[in-house]
Amino acid sequence: MSAPRLLLVVTGGIAAYKAPELVRALVAAGCEVQVVTTRAAQAFVTELSLATVSKRPVRSALVDPAEEGRVGHIELADWPDLVVVAPATADVLARAAAGLADDLATVVLLATRAPVLYAPAMNSNMWQHPATVANLATLRARGAHFVGPDAGELACGWIGPGRMIDPPILVEAALQQLARRADLRGRALLVSAGPTRAYLDPVRFLTNASTGAMGFALAEAAASRGATVTLVAGPVQRSTPAGVRRIDIETAPQLLAALDGELAAQPRQLLAMVAAVADVTAAGPTDAKLDKAALLQRLAHGAWVEGVDVLATLAARWREQALVLGFAAQTAEGDDASVRASLLRQAAAKLAAKRAHAFFVNRVGVPQTGFGSETNAGWLLREDQPGAALDSGAPQPKLALAHWLLDALRERWPQVSA
Ligand SMILES: Cc1cc2nc3c(=O)[nH]c(=O)nc-3n(C[C@H](O)[C@H](O)[C@H](O)COP(=O)(O)O)c2cc1C
CATH class of the missing domain: 3.40.50.10300 (CoaB-like)
Known part of the structure; x- marks a missing residue:
């Protein structure tokens, strides 16, 4: 079987600094990884690091001159066996729940037929806010999967739930999802x-x-x-x-x-x-x-x-x-x-x-x-x-x-x- 294709959406949370480590672990586990970043994510992690570890150019622009004449964003949405959003900000959860499509990341989330696994990461109050709770319920009801967050000391100094799950656990959860992708072929x-x-x-x-x-x-x-x-x-x-x-x-x-x-x-x-x-x-x-x-x-x-x-x-x-x-x-x-x-x-x-x-x-x-x-x-x-x-x-x-x-x-x- 060909290598599983994983599209990793990195959004603008502090935990984005862990994204290169996550990509390395996914590649080591045998996945082909394509990274998509939001504009906010670029303040936390460089495209150069992500492109180097994934061995592919990072995608972030909805309108990309290099893709002229092709519907690149839909091709991108059709490509993966699994989409992982890590870290998933409160903002991206809200935009995905509302069905917005105002950047490449959310267009992919709306257009893909692949399963989506979110690893939320945010301040405890943001995580427990009724808006976030409702967004999560909406996405779950549509079949999205979630892993984490952990509880512990957060970058903002708070102690509580909201820390992104550690990359090894996230990789395990992603591989579990991928193992299901064709396990019923022949039935x-x-x-x-x-x-x-x-x-x-x-x-x-x-x-x-x-x-x-x-x-x-x-x-x-x-x-x-x-x-x-x-x-x-x-x-x-x-x-x-x-x-x-x-x-x-x-x-x-x-x-x-x-x-x-x-x-x-x-x-x-x-x-x-x-x-x-x-x-x-x-x-x-x-x-x-x-x-x-x-x-x-x-x-x-x-x-x-x-x-x-x-x-x-x-x-x-x-x-x-x-x-x-x-x-x-x-x-x-x-x-x-x-x-x-x-x-x-x-x-x-x-x-x-x-x-x-x-x-x-x-x-x-x-x-x-x-x-x-x-x-x-x-x-x-x-x-x-x-x-x-x-x-x-x-x-x-x-x-x-x-x-x-x-x-x-x-x-x-x-x-x-x-
Ligand atoms: C230093 C800093 C750290 C942030 N960390 C988080 C975070 O961990 N989780 C979160 O949901 N938002 C965080 N935010 C807010 C997001 O960056 C903001 O909501 C942004 O619009 C998210 O955009 P995106 O979802 O398109 O990546 C942080 C903002 C700053 C300035």
Whole structure:
């Protein structure tokens, strides 16, 4: 494999004096490093030092006469496997969170499809300011990664959080990100996302609150790591992640037919059933719109019957070749221990009933997890290790959780057949 390409954005914090040391360590670790500096960074570290250790000219100008006739800044954004921003000032975090593009560094941050790892460094008060806290949350929710800062004595004389993480730890974090860049090549993911609709008549249907966020995050994470991804999506307003093939469906039978067709063509896939399938179907849907009296009559006299169980049907058909992952969104009450016990009990029952290989269960009806939430957390229960549920930890952005799930399942995920 070719050397990993890393674009290092150096911004105008005092810790920029560590940038040459960081570049040396990254080059020693086998990376090709292209440095981009902000105007403020140039007051703290010289281009000459950075160019010498990276063995490449430093880029800082948005309009560069040497690049005339080419869209150099976009080529630059397309080049890396990973962007590292170190040190990341409060200012660059704010500009990136706002989507500004007023210099080369922020244009690259906006235009790149590569993962971005920030190493913030600033005075403690700046770090703890609600503006910075909000900017960080925004960037995290969009999938950015962070390492540090450390606590300790700062250049300004303050003691507290804000010191840039030491270069060796930063290099380790960057290499970890880079290791993921193609680790799923040769694997295929078939993921369903969003709600389904059960139509009663041409205009009325039963559905649920799924927004598709988790399934789309899983598709995006797997595609960014080299997997071949097919996303079968219910009716949601979301753009398709880069490199993902999408099939739109509306109803549970359509979902089943689409997934079954995909598995028939390529059974050696990870089937992730993230879609929230309507459990019921109308008892005799009508082609004509029901008037109010007829609607009330239908609702009063058993309008719904049990619908097709998509996951159980597919697992029964394909579990010998595919790795089948189910998702369960459950409610639970009580203290932390009893919530955990209740969720795991419900998940274990579903795992057995549906004959999936694994189930991810999360709590719904509380902030920070489940439908409509930016973040999620839960447990992964595996058929072959029934007593050892994996805890995903504190609520994290759904994209980060998606990577966690892919890491946890990677070993059992079959390679696609040639
Ligand atoms: C001596 C000095 C040290 C600074 N150190 C930091 C710092 O560590 N972190 C930070 O966020 N800003 C720091 N600043 C402020 C930034 O330089 C300022 O916000 C600048 O606009 C950042 O621009 P940039 O993000 O485009 O590099 C410092 C300013 C000075 C004069």
